[in-house]
Amino acid sequence: MQHRVPLKAIQAFEAAARLSSFALAAEELFVTPSAVSHQIKLLEDQFGVQLFHRVHRAVVLTDSGRRYAEEVSAAFARIDLATRELGRTEKSDILTVHATPSFATQWLMPRLARFSSLNPDVDVRLNASTDTVDLVAETVDIDIRYGMKRLQPAGTMVLTFPPETIVPMCSPALMNGPHPIRTPDDLVHHTLIHSEVCLVGWRDWMRQHRKVKLDISRGLRFDRSFMALSAAVDGLGVCLESLLLAQRELETGRLVAPLGLDGPKVQGYTFNLLKARAELPKIRNFQDWLFGELEKASA
Amino acid sequence: MQHRVPLKAIQAFEAAARLSSFALAAEELFVTPSAVSHQIKLLEDQFGVQLFHRVHRAVVLTDSGRRYAEEVSAAFARIDLATRELGRTEKSDILTVHATPSFATQWLMPRLARFSSLNPDVDVRLNASTDTVDLVAETVDIDIRYGMKRLQPAGTMVLTFPPETIVPMCSPALMNGPHPIRTPDDLVHHTLIHSEVCLVGWRDWMRQHRKVKLDISRGLRFDRSFMALSAAVDGLGVCLESLLLAQRELETGRLVAPLGLDGPKVQGYTFNLLKARAELPKIRNFQDWLFGELEKASA
DNA sequence: AACCCACATGAATTGAATTCACCTATAAGG
């Protein structure tokens, strides 16, 4: 294996140098003193440099030996440390995903356990914030953003999510309450919940429903979709949101879409990553899994 | 040998990580790809951490693998460097001796070859200056000083030289010239050569020869003994110097002691070294050799 | 003077590392 450096011999030398004794080195390495002696002789012969003075029944480093031992000890210490660190490692990969708070809360979090069980060796870390992150500078592998595409730094790859449908949603109690919601006109009796960042708002919805006259200046306003959805679940009014984010609430019946599941389609979310890292298995796997899940939902 | 860290396996891993290929690593290490595969599997199994992703017919580091490879590569690079440095080494020990210019020139230099041939593995470096050197701070193993003993820093060991005899000396031509020198009185016809740093000067010599009236204010003055001796060799006058420093000139006949080899004895030279390093073979050997040589001369 | 301990050394032994032979999977190419 090692036609380069006689690692075994160096290891024996390092221990002997550190302990100033072949016998103690042998003990540390669980071999006989003879083995240590042989290895060190090998090293000395190979390089033609005496490393130890043999003085009576002790050994003393030569100057060359001391210099060499210092370097080699430091190097082994580093290897030891890194190896102990490695032994402490649980997962072999760390995948850091950054996403908008709404996508993280409404979509990712409930599904992440599935990804983790499919990829047990990946330790997923989820960061949620409205800030844009710098993929190059920060330890973020993937950033899931919402909204108009901005200019990306070179080396960034942007994948657009499949279209999501935006529809009015409310709690079942509200839909079947004193002012039932069956047609767009029924909305006039209800509080509108506005999501400020959503690409489609009530104003846009109204353009598709010219006959309905709603006062879009009234109602509740939130700057995060998950807050609008939460308000709708609590029966505070009717929100206009993406089916993507409401999927879980619709499945569990905490929200209903009183006017059906058709509506304007947008492609607001993007999957951002560095080209150079796109083929890393952990990233590729996450990407494939995520788009697979999105596919599944729309199918 | 290695119940601690599987060095062979780490070495295989390092090469594979650096080259991103088991096959190339195998080539570099002069083994078959199979050997590399086995070793890396060993490493992964031993620590229960996957180091490489096997993706089709290539390997890609995991995050853990990459972290580990960085550390391990750096450590091996250091070992490689130190080992190449070691291979370049000629002598296993470097002995740096500092001495007064006179002792270095007159006594040490001519004898150093003998020491070197007795100790072929020691690379002797001789520094000569009038400065006192700091044994702790500088890379000087031994300092040979002349003159009154000063306060030494803690940890310093001072060995005093055996007594040296101070006698008048001159060139044979001068002794046997127009004003032959047979008795102390004959000196009145000759130039006196003064060594300013010598512990015994003409003034002291006169105290032992009350009858002789010499004008000690006249003559040549040097601040280094070797210059005084050189002037005497050149026939410029009569110097009062240590037989120790003149030994070579007396043996070769370039100097003679017209009034005999008896005279005042002083112990001016000291052999200074650090206690902590006194038992280093190179130092001990030099000390033993030097005092042995001094002994031999006085015997 | 006898003993002891730490290291040295050559031959014998062993077992970790390597090779061998065969297998798998996939990208490229016809």
Added chain:
DNA sequence: CCTTATAGGTGAATTCAATTCATGTGGGTT
């Protein structure tokens, strides 16, 4: 679509580097 070539995986066989064993050496210690 099928073939081919390639990089790596794997278990058994093999080998040789590393280790042990037996013995020797020398200089302190009692």
